[in-house]
Amino acid sequence: MQIFPAIDLKDKQVVRLTQGDYGKVEVYGQDPAAAARGFAAQGAKYLHVVDLDGAKDGALSNFDAVSAIIAATGMFVEVGGGIRDEARVRAYLEQGAGRVILGTAALRDFAFLQRMVDKYGEKIAVGVDAKDGFVATDGWLNVSRTQGVDFCRxxxxxxxxxxxYTDIARDGAMQGTNLSVYETLAREVPGLGVTASGGISSLSEIRALAAMGTKAAIVGKAVYTGALALPDVLAAAGEE
Known part of the structure; x- marks a missing residue:
């Protein structure tokens, strides 16, 4: 299973939110590129980067910071947050992103998503952020009537x-991830590469996700606080 340490950006700083609440921000660094180099030095090969300002307001507020992260290491970087037109998709890919994540745009304009997938293939991923099982948009500020698992299908x-796939209630809460939803996705949407996100706080969860065939997992607050050591997470996931 692949492991993606997370770098969330707000005002060009490395931060973590709790349960998607922009009022509960913890700052973990002033230099996003240095954070990326630190993860690479610990053995990470993949990186998950989100422009939180972009996710909320649709502007590419942290584009320069994301570009610096991509340039800092040879890691595979996936980028999300505020990517709602092809110009932004292309801009990140031209900077060297391995893939871009469509969230709000994927739900609101499915035809746009289809065009991007037809044109860019696996360089397009979809972020499904679920609150009580329903897809949330606009930096998790609004909740739709679309079921998360149905949307994945x-x-x-x-x-x-x-x-x-992120369970918002678990994200940043350090109370464990929603293993049952990943079991459901593995059963109901076989063939879909699922990245588990939100609340992972133990090595046993990493092993459980790997055992059920989850493609990847994102680790955030647990490694920032030292609750988990990234090399241990990589070993538990089966990464060399």
């Missing part, structure tokens, strides 16, 4: 092969 049928 729909995007897979459209050609999307990688989904980052």
């Amino acid at each position: 729909r995007v897979y049928e459209a050609g999307v092969r990688n989904v980052i």
Whole structure:
């Protein structure tokens, strides 16, 4: 299983939110590129980067910081947050991003998602952020009436092969991830590459996710606080 340490950006700083609440921000660094180099030095090969300002307001507020992260290491970097038109997709890919994540845009304009998948293939992933099982948008500020698992099935049928599924209630809470939803996705949408995100706080969860066939997992607050050591997480996931 692949492990993606997370770098969330707000005002060009490395931060973590609790349960997606922009009022509960903890700053963990002033230099995002240095954070990326630190993860690479510990053995990480993949990186998950989110522009939180972009996710909220649709502007590419942290584009320069994301570009610096991509340039800092040879890691595979996936980027999300505020990517709502092709110009932004292309801009990140031209900077060297391995793939870009469509969230709000994927739900609100499925035709746009389809065009991007048809054009860019597996360089397009979808972020499915669920609150009480329903897809949330606009930096998790609004909740739709679309069921998260149903939406995963729909995007897979459209050609999307990688989904980052986050249970918002678990994110940043250090209370464990929602293993049952990943079991459901493995059973109901076989073939979809699922990245587990939100609340992972123990090595046993990493092993459980790997055992059920989850493609990847994102680790955030647990490694920032020292609750988990990244090399231990990589070993538990089976990464060399």
